[in-house]
Amino acid sequence: MAISLRQRLSAYVIMGILLLFILIPLVAGALTAFKPQIIWVSSPPVWVFQPTLENFEFVFIQRQNLLHLRNSLIIASGSVAIALILGVPAAYALARFRFRGSKGLLQWLISLRMIPPIVVALPFYVLFQTFDLRGTHFGLILAYLTFLIPLVIWMMRGYFVEIPSAMEESAMVEGYSRLQALRKVVLPVVTPGIIATALLNFIFAWNEYFLALILGGRDTSTLPVAAATYVGRARVEWGNLFAVNLIIMLPVIILTIILRRQLVKGLALGLVE
Amino acid sequence: MKATRLAVFTLLLLVLVPMGVMAQSEVEPFEVTDPATGARPFEGQELRIINTEVVPILAYEHEVFDAAYVEASGVNLIYENYDQGALLPVLQTMCAAGGDDYDIMFVEDGWSGSLEALGCLEPLAPYYMAAPGDSHPEDYTIRAFGTVAMHNQTWYGMPTLIAVGMFAYRTDLFSDPDEQAAFQEQYGRELTVPQTWDELKEVGEFFTRPDEDLYGFNYRYGTPNNILFDYMIHFGFSRGVNFFDPDFNPLFATDAAFDAASFFTGQDFLSLQPPGRESFQFGEVLQNFTQGKVAMYGTESWAIPLLLDPEASTVADVTGFAPIPGWRDPDTGEVHRALLSAGPAYMINANISPERKRLAWDYLQLAYGQQFERLLAEQYGAGHRISTLSDPDLVAQYPHLAANLEAMKVGIGRPSEPWWPEAENALGQALQAAVAGSPVEEVMTAANDEVINIVRDAGYYDNGAHYVSVEEREQYVCTLFGELGLESPEC
């Protein structure tokens, strides 16, 4: 492992520049969340100021964004859970059984993810009207499944392919049914994979904006939709926007920190060989 | 001239008014909530409103009006707030299905045509006849009322906002003796708030000092509908441009339209505005003014409370308002001003039960009535009614109210045809292309042709549809007021 000092040094320098690019907007934005509205924008920028919580007070008390946080939590975790429940067995079958059209089915499933949200939005709009799903969490969960299920199946299949089929076969010889074998023998092995899949899907569902905008009502609108309201036709309320953004980012970051090891392990497990 | 116009009106009225009257069914007199008598006929009921809050003033209204109405009536208000961009499709889908999910709908001035076609709008005249309450429709300027509250001859809504163009400027700059002296020296005349676009160009040039981070003024060139709006609102109308002739032929390839567009998109005019203007929308231009980067600013009436709020603007205490400049007629020397006015109204869903309709009217007549609007004006310095905008006490407290009223009188509404957004987009794109350097006449002519296609596509030429002119619209309002037994000084 001969890496020269110069190479190593330049690696640190490049990484340092990159970190600046990532962190400057985030830190500057986070600071703005604590600025009084008169200096949300200013030139030159103000770096030293008396921090205030009035933006948070505004978004949480006056605009009740806690409700949106609740909606986001229900919809994102609900849709990920359902996508996993439906997708994991399908992925397992696609990995284990070779049947006519199994490859085509897989390809077809992942290409479903490419459907532009606008194609989905219109029919759902009508569907919601017919079945009175507008303004329900379930409606949005259903809509999110369009792009979550394909990803779940596609990622999970990668993990199941890795597991030697001898594993559940021997379990089945011992009297387990296939379903039991899947549950008690295979799933524990692919847990990091499930966690990685769940986390990635959670991020997609958590940050989704378009469908939530078109299909959500007051009782179901999510945090990204709430964030967008601070950029009204009238003006941009930067401080309120960044205050909400901190709330949007926090759960994902916390989850990523907690599940960091499983995430990397899971991704490595499924995607390499 | 006048005689032919009159003849056309009479003819139209003869044909159309009976149709309108026939369509309006009678409503028996009923009792409405009245804080003065303590009448609470709808106590305990629920009223469902589908809504959006695009500009802060709407939120202030709900804060003030709803609290007062709920206290007076004992009615529960239930809101469903949508994003403004998603609301029209929601309403259209609901109406096409004959849905009765909401009692009151938020309807922008351009939307009523398509909702009327779906049979979703309840005419309000019968309710006024049955129980006028505090509604006072004659208390609005007829231009604004015709644009916002009516579609052609029928009264459908109570205005929740009447947005008209306003002109804001920095009083500290204009009253600074050093600036005045410098301007006098440079241009040989006094530094005054500009009355015409040519004056504005001079003053703008004078104040454009990029090294001091100060620019003359600021418009919105950012999105197709913004840019078209600002073009028409401030330059087109006052230059004599109109949207359509009576047969729906678009008028954007006329000399006047080219003239106004060349001025508006010309480099020497753009260079008086802060860098980045090609991408600016409301948020950015407001931000630039409130942070003291521009000397003058063309805005809309709803922005006034924000501009006067010292927590939102660094120049709140030195912000003054004036009428928007116009073009000086070379022959008469008169300044010709005209501007676009727009705004939403609350309308009643025609598909709900008669009892619910009466409840909805109860809310409209009181919450958006004359008394409560005073509360709003006292607190936020904003209002839409003549009585508020001309009230001596209020005007003394908020001098801009007088300018607001003047602007309302000359405000012209957008076409409310269902296809108008598409036409607006085509025209706005042409203006953006002109800003980016394409020849004005070429792009405007192409856009004009595109609008012709859009109108033809909608079947308007085949059906011989008639474009309602500003004068006709005024006449419709006066006719309505006449039928209701009301008098407006403008009629």
Next chain:
Amino acid sequence: MTASTEVKPVATETGAFRRWLYRMSQKYVHWFFIAPALIAVLVVAIYPIVYSTGLSFFRVTFDSRERPFVLFENFAWVLNDTDYRVAFGNTLLYVFVTVSGAFILGFGVALLLRRITVGRNWLRLVLLLPLTIAPIVVGLTWNWMLDPLFGLINWILTGLGLPPQTWLASTSTARIAVMLVDIWQWYPLIFLIMDAGLSGLPRAPYESARLEGASEWTIFRRITLPLLRPVILVALLLRTVDAFRTFDLVRVMTDGGPAYTTETLSLYLYRTAFNFNKLSRAGAGSMIMLLVIGVISAIMFRYLYRDVERH
């Protein structure tokens, strides 16, 4: 297919039926696993596609009660529309630039991280941050950063003695500015996948190559790249699929402007359907888009699976 089990012959009718049921259930067991997901997909994905396809052969608006059949009128209209063609071109360019940009950056960072020994876990987390922000907020944050008068970028530029720029307002820079922000947001996804891929590589081939004195570049080209090929294709495919759907970011940053240079298909279709009330034209436009995306993904799939099979 399975390792199991002899069922003793049972003479009764119900026994034969049960045996048949059992055999069938063994033969088609995979469908029991797949069916729930498939049914869900049929509802949430196929129904919308069928619906849109249906729309595109009729003339439909939000406020229409009659829906006349017009065959290919909408397709012809959309294909004739210059705006649609421009949006299509923009989208293809957008996908190409942002996917390759995110790939180069993401892979590069993953490689770079292997040379860094201090605080690698925390670095990983920070590098992932842009992925955790909602795209709409990313767009707004960068609007704020790039603001011509108040933005930090211009503040830094003028601090360095460079002229301030109007990134999103100029037809020459708006496109690239939006694409760079897209790369900023999505490179972490590629990084995440490539980082996992790199950490799973076997050591043996590297050691023997080093013994033979191969250069770093040769090792990278001859060993790392071929070994990572499947991972690379997975990353590229996933990103390409999502890049075609981009809406939020462009919507808030430029909304297609200035002068239509950043208009993408998603924006165009949104406008056509929701602003212009031309549902069936939007339907036709999406069908054409779906076809093109389908072809592109089919090509990528062939590469991906040829590779996996060889493996």
